[in-house]
Amino acid sequence: MIQVNLKGMGVALITPFKEDESIDFEALGKLIDFQINNGIDYLVVLGTTAETPTLSETEKKQIIQFAVERVNGRVPVVLGVGGNSTKSVVEKLKNDDFTGIDAILSVAPYYNKPTQEGIYQHFKAIAQATKLPIVLYNVPGRTGVNMTAETTLRLAREFDNVVAIKEASGNITQMDDIIKNKPKDFLVISGDDGITFPLITLGAVGVISVIGNAFPKEFSKMVRLALNGDYANALQIHHRFTELIDLLFVDGNPAGVKSILHVMGYIENRLRLPLVPTRITTFEKIRKILEELNVKY
Template identity: 50%
Template sequence: MQELKGLGVAMVTPFQEDGSVHYGDLDKLIKHLHNGADYLVVMGTTGEAITLSEEEQLAILDFVIEKNAGKLPIVYGMGGNNTADIVRQMKAFKSKGVTAFLSASPAYNKPTQEGIYRHYRALSEASPLPIILYNVPGRTASNVLPATVLRIAKECKSIVAIKEAAGIIEQVMELSRILPKSFLLLSGDDALALPHMACGGHGIISVVGNAYPAFFSSIISASANGDFEKARENHYKLLPLIANLFKEGNPGGIKEVLMHMGICQNHMRLPLYPVSNDLSNVLSSAVAELG
């Protein structure tokens, strides 16, 4: 799965003021991401999938596939806390042009490690595509521990990578130490991309990459090539923006940045809501400083 290395961008979903999908802005975003991203991730958390119907999600995917025109690999988010329903969706999935699924560990249910393993085993048996396991305890309320990830990597053939977003560098190091070399270790934290790569990671699925795909890609590629001096220099230029990007939730921060850049508006569907005026001004200044 070499195509899943480097910079994957968890795409936002642009909306009109009335809450409908803004396909014109989505087209603009796709063109922007073609300048630096290594692959596109559609319907992740940043894409507000939780507020979109299954039909809307698939319509957005079809649009991205059409406009991408085969230029970049596409990963499609398909998760939830009902294993049987995800199995149904995966078995019914027909869309061509998708490289892999991204599937977060079940939220709210708070399953045990055995339950998490059996969840991913069921998905692996049902899926027509490779799957990226997504560990994000801040949203799911359960951490997929390294021993469980190793068990999944060894016994679930369709699971080929992990997007690790626990925010624990010791856990990243343990994953890098124990996982098979063919199993990809992807960061899910923009602020930790540099140390993640230094620990043996293979890339990132990024939020800030929506705004700065080429610049963020330079950090990942420099790290992969062992040029950490260059990677640090660019990483520290982006770090002030990243530090403020998530202060009032995601994707509020990145949508505000994209608005200041003229790529899309900051509209979201409730219960999500645009960032405060104070944070908007901070983000606007950061965009101006970056140029």
């Protein structure tokens, strides 16, 4: 199996926008440095949290180039490359420039609601189209279909460059099944901040995090402690953030975490339609918790 170090905390990077909704590259650069300087293990660029469906192809290429240059090899960069047209994803993998990209994160095909065989064939085609390591992404709440443990394990066993899965099904039994029966070097990564701690205790290797955008130091410490078996101290940090994590997703992602980054002074509180900023009632609850966490703003 191809090796890439994706243990620990990866951050699903947001895309900051200016008041006119153009990309704020100055803010993006500061945010990347904030992540790396505070101990994250890798960055995920153009994932769901980046509002990628609202970005043009030109903007996506600009973000990739900017992020790779700004990171400058300090941490691995994982790029979101997925879709519900297998042919389109394969063509992108064959034709685009992936210089500076360490792995691909590819979501299960959404909206089409394929069978398990269809999901398998989709990822088979992707695995055969690139030599880059591939992280599968199972998030049935967004795609409309769950990739079963059986399908995940089938892909993990048959393709050397299918190296990990970001599991966001919310089904602990399914995740545990994958962990228990996976090939030795295949990685199970939490796709949900709220269950990262318990999933690590079962054998997951970390998280691709949303809250890490705002709290990279604290959340990466929690992940590191848990991975080192210091469950008591990791649990304390986990419990500090559970209520805030729930609030981040009340009005959709990344509205919640963008509101926090705004009050922290990193970005404008702007999203692209159809997403809108978090409601005032939700933000007041978020602000109360930020004050309890001694966040300066």
